[in-house]
Amino acid sequence: MGAGLSSLLDTRDDNGPGLGELPENCVAVILGRLSPPEICKFAKVNKTFYGASLGDVVWETKLPSNYEVIVSKLCSECSKGVSKKDVYHMLCGPIRFDAGTKEMWMERKSGKMFMSISWKGLRITGINDRRYWSHIPTDESRFHSVAYLHQIWWLEAEGEVEFNFPAGDYSLVFRLRLGKSSKRLGMRVGNYVDKVHGWNIKPVRFQLSASNGQHSSCECFLKEVGTWKNYHVGNFTVGTGHIPIKIKFSMAQIHCTHTKGGLCLDSVIICPCESVEGS
Incomplete structure (x- = not known):
């Protein structure tokens, strides 16, 4: 052309x-x-x-249909009097909000919106107890750190977000890794896969519920060691009414018959369904 x-x-x-x-x-x-x-x-x-x-x-024509609402929530102060082209580049971000625990951006070509929620924005069992968790700096995360689980009997990680997502179909995934590993300045530091245990005994349960009545749940064993993996929790649909939708989500392994450990928790990602299907 x-x-x-x-x-x-x-x-x-x-x-x-x-x-x-x-x-x-x-x-x-x-x-x-x-x-x-x-x-x-x-x-x-x-x-x-x-x-x-x-x-x-x-x-x-390249902006989300409800871009004015999104801009008012994310960057209202810096958007006053700017052109639509500047708004487009602004939304391509990324834009941090909620004390830096959430990040949103627009894919340049498709105009679809994505959101990432750091582990720091979740409620996690024993997260501030160093007997159970370490907070590891790494450039493998959008938020430059991950939570590493040494060992625990009862694990729950849950969170929620309320936002005016543009109309469309969305997926929610947990970004996890079995095995402690991180990269600094492009160099991999450590890979303690021998500490991974307990995830093959009982499955992890993932749940999602939306304020418009949509629910999803699934169970799966965490098996892949040494690589980051997106665990698909479920999908939800946002209508054209431009009203905020509240999403609650969780992962849990609460069987106290055994300990589990060696897990890195990075973030929760909300993205268009086709992005998950194509990955």
Whole structure:
């Protein structure tokens, strides 16, 4: 498409101007049908295309339908008087909120919204007791640290979030790893898989409930050692009413017949369903 449009820009005939001399408002209509990377590419064609590429009418089509509500919650102070293009780049973030325990961003190409909730934003059994947990700095996490479980009899990790998600279908996953490991400055530090125990005796139970009545639950054994894995808890759907939805979620292994340990807990991720299906 890019090659075809570029050739048209230089095309003239005796009946009138070429495509390169279209009025700016007409160019804006064309750009509004392109993806953000394509818009930025064609902004280099000439001054008319560059001027059109800055227009609100172009970038508003790339924003979530309820972007004004999202912006008012996440970055209302820094969004006053800015263009729709700036709002787009602002939402591509990431944007931290709730004392830095949550992060939200928009995927540039699709315009879909994602949210990550740090382990620091969850209620976790014994999380501040060093007999059970360590807090490990690492660049393998968006939040630059993970919680590592040494050993415990009763494990529960639960949380909730209320937000005006754009209409669509979403999945919720827990990002976990069996085995203590971290990276600093690109170098892997430690990999204590011998400390992993107890997860093959009883399954972990995951649950999700939404304020609109949707519920999900599942059980699974944690098996894969040495790699980060997203454990899918369930899906929920957000309607077009632009009202906030509250999501509650949890993971638990509360069978006290044995101890379990060697688990890294990073975060909970809320993302469009197709992102999970495609991973």
